[in-house]
Each structure stands twice: as structure tokens, then as C-alpha cells.
Amino acid sequence: EPEVTQTPSHQVTQMGQEVILRCVPISNHLYFYWYRQILGQKVEFLVSFYNNEISEKSEIFDDQFSVERPDGSNFTLKIRSTKLEDSAMYFCASGRLADINSEAFFGQGTRLTVV
Amino acid sequence: LAKTTQPISMDSYEGQEVNITCSHNNIATNDYITWYQQFPSQGPRFIIQGYKTKVTNEVASLFIPADRKSSTLSLPRVSLSDTAVYYCLVGDKAAGNKLTFGGGTRVLVKP
Numbered sequence: 001e002p003e004v005t006q007t008p009s010h011q012v013t014q015m016g017q018e019v020i021l022r023c024v025p026i027s028n029h030l031y032f033y034w035y036r037q038i039l040g041q042k043v044e045f046l047v048s049f050y051n052n053e054i055s056e057k058s059e060i061f062d063d064q065f066s067v068e069r070p071d072g073s074n075f076t077l078k079i080r081s082t083k084l085e086d087s088a089m090y091f092c093a094s095g096r097l098a099d100i101n102s103e104a105f106f107g108q109g110t111r112l113t114v115v
Numbered sequence: 116l117a118k119t120t121q122p123i124s125m126d127s128y129e130g131q132e133v134n135i136t137c138s139h140n141n142i143a144t145n146d147y148i149t150w151y152q153q154f155p156s157q158g159p160r161f162i163i164q165g166y167k168t169k170v171t172n173e174v175a176s177l178f179i180p181a182d183r184k185s186s187t188l189s190l191p192r193v194s195l196s197d198t199a200v201y202y203c204l205v206g207d208k209a210a211g212n213k214l215t216f217g218g219g220t221r222v223l224v225k226p
Contacts, residue, residue, distance in 0.1 A: 004158075033213065043159060043202075043216040056213055091158045093214075104214060106158025 002026045004107035006092050012113045016081050021110045023075045023092030032075045033093040033104065034067065036060070043091070049075065082114045119203045124221040133190040135220050137203030140184045147208040148179060148186045153200045153219070162201075163188070164208070190222075198224045 005024040013019050025032050034046040047057040049067055066078045075094075079086055089109040120138040127133045139148070147166050151159040163170055165177040165186070176189040190197055200219040206212060 035214075042218060043153070043214075045213040045215065048213055058213075089156070093158070103161040103164070104159075106160065109156070109158050111156070 002105075004092055004094055004105050006090075006107035006110050008110060009108065010111045010113070012115060013082055015084055015114055018078065018080050019082055019112060021077045021079075021090050021092075021112070023077070023107055024073055025075055025092065025094030026105055027073075029094035029096050029105070031055075031095040032067075032069070033095075034077045035091045035093060035106075036088040037091065037109075038085075038088040046077070046090075079112075082112075084114050087112055087114045119205055119217050121201075121203050121217065121220045123218065124223070126223045126225060127193055128225050129194055130192050133193050133197070133222060133224075135188045135190075135201055135203075135222070136185055137188070138185045139203070139205045142183050142205055143207070145207045146205050148177065148183075149204045149206075149208075149214075150175070150177065150188045151202045151204065151214075151216075153202065154198075159202065159214075159216070193222075193224045195224050195226060198222060 007022045011019055032049040035043050036046055037043045045058050047061045047067055048055045064080045068076050089111050091109045092107045093104040095104045147164055149164040150162045152162050153159045163172055163175050163177045165179050167179050170177045178187045200221050202216050202219040204214055
């Protein structure tokens with residue numbers, strides 16, 4: 001069964017450093033998403049991406065965040081100048097275009113710890 | 116976006132049927148009802164989706180009454196591995212739409 005792959009599984013970084021979280025979506029999917037989940041809290045939408053541009057973003061997705069699909073297979077989330085409150089699980093998801101089921105497939109997540 | 120309300124937690128025992136009801140009183144005509152499952156430290160996983168009446172797959176059944184203001188996810192004969200958080204989501208299933216997760220229902224299956 002095809003799956004969304006995320007690397008690394010765990011990233012520890014110092015406050016103020018930049019991190020890049022990587023995702024390989026399912027190959028025939030055209031919609032890509034990043035979500036995050038702070039420990040013990042809800043899964044929160046960050047951003048959706050389609051046709052090489054952001055289609056929607058939440059209030060959380062401010063100027064310190066950016067997304068990119070550099071090579072047609074990877075989908076990355078960059079966090080510039082990380083803060084302690086950025087510590088969370090970050091999930092990448094992808095979905096098919098015009099799929100009647102609009103099911104989103106999630107990766108296993110990257111646990112980001114900012115110290 | 117339709118707001119959903121579901122129990123915070125439920126306990127069950129192996130082999131029992133678990134029914135989780137979600138209220139969505141202001142569901143819109145175009146909205147579908149989708150359930151996701153999340154194990155600890157893993158991403159959410161799609162379980163089932165429906166618009167009205169009953170939908171069944173190999174994992175669960177989804178019951179939606181005629182007024183669509185609530186829905187019930189039914190997990191038959193649960194096992195310990197069904198211990199997870201179950202999320203009810205309501206929204207337009209147009210491609211590309213974001214998912215809005217609530218607090219979910221934490222189901223604990225005991226031996």
C-alpha cells in the first residue's frame with residue numbers, strides 16, 4: 001500500500017535555528033498538506049499546497065514558515081528561527097485530485113523538539 | 116464550518132461493539148461526515164466517510180439519520196489494537212479542502 005513518508009522521525013534543534021522537515025507524498029497525489037499537533041492537543045491545519053503554490057494557510061503559518069516542492073517528489077516545510085512553542089509533531093498529508101473520496105493520507109510525523 | 120461534538124473518552128472491552136456518536140447540528144447540504152483514527156505518535160488514518168443513511172467497510176460502519184444532525188461510528192468486536200483517538204469531521208469534500216480536527220474521542224479497549 002502506498003504511503004506518505006516523512007523524515008526525520010525526530011528532530012531536536014536549538015531555539016533560533018532553522019529546520020527543514022521533509023515529506024515524500026504518494027506519487028499520484030496532487031494536493032499536499034502540513035498539520036501539526038502539540039503534545040496533548042488537537043491536530044491543527046497549517047497549510048495546503050496545490051499546483052506549486054499555497055492554496056490555503058492558517059493563522060499559525062506565519063512568516064517563519066515556508067513550504068516548497070523542490071523536485072516534484074519531495075514536499076518540505078521550513079521553519080526559520082524556531083521557537084520553543086514550535087515543539088510539536090508535524091504531519092504531512094497528501095490527497096488525489098478530484099477523488100470522490102477526498103481521503104487524506106497522513107505520514108507518520110516528525111517530532112520536533114526545540115530546546 | 117460545521118462544529119462537531121463527541122464524547123471525550125469511552126472505555127470498552129475486547130470483543131464488544133463500540134459506538135461513538137458525533138453531533139453536528141449545523142451541518143450544511145454539501146457537507147460529508149468523515150471519521151479518522153489516530154494511534155499515539157502516529158498520523159491520523161481515514162476510516163470511513165458518508166453523506167446519509169449507512170455506510171459500511173471492512174473496518175467500521177457509519178450510521179447517519181435522515182436529518183444528518185448526528186452520526187454514529189460503529190466498531191464491531193474491538194480488539195486491544197483499536198485503542199486510539201477517533202475524530203469526527205464534517206465538511207465539504209471538494210478536493211483540496213483542509214481537514215479541521217476537534218478533540219476526538221479517546222477509546223480505551225481493555226482486555
